[in-house]
Amino acid sequence: MFVRPASPRDYPRIPPLVEAAFGRHDEGLLVQELREHGDIALEYVATDREELIGHVLMSRLLSPKGCLALAPLSVHPDRQRKGIGSTLVRAITEAAEEQGWTAAFVLGNPHYYGRFGYEVEPADDFDTPFAHEFTAVCVFDEPEFGSLPRELIYPRAF
């Protein structure tokens, strides 16, 4: 298994993988729309030889500026529970920190994302269109994070 930034050659193969992972079209369409609107900031794939087996992306929040949204995260159904999702989340989170982003929010199971440094409590006082109990954040720049406007505005595709 090899994890690397996604390249344009991967793009056509990503929505089918995402749809296979989730068992429906919605998240595959989300990826396509985020790409069409130029909202994707970071994107990683996992491959096994030539086969695409995992994918994750982060898009830019409209507000607060300097913050990202991690979603969706997908691992092919035949390859789940082998550490691929964890490797993808760690790789993209490290890249976000290295690039100097303030924080990355995630909408998902806190039990899963907690192990990668995403915490529910610091995200609690942000207004969000989604459920608070599934909104977690990984903070890279604490002082900057403290001064952000407390409203999450996601890209239109969400």
Ligand SMILES: CC(C)(COP(=O)(O)OP(=O)(O)OC[C@H]1O[C@@H](n2cnc3c(N)ncnc32)[C@H](O)[C@@H]1OP(=O)(O)O)[C@@H](O)C(=O)NCCC(=O)NCCS
């Ligand atoms: C969720 C997903 C990305 C995890 O990837 P993965 O490669 O299977 O996960 P890993 O092998 O890295 O991690 C396995 C761990 O995650 C847990 N896990 C897997 N899927 C989970 C889920 N949907 N919710 C909570 N925990 C989950 C497992 O219990 C396991 O925990 P353990 O190490 O304590 O036993 C993958 O199962 C998937 O693509 N699912 C369908 C799409 C989806 O739900 N995406 C996430 C939406 S935010």
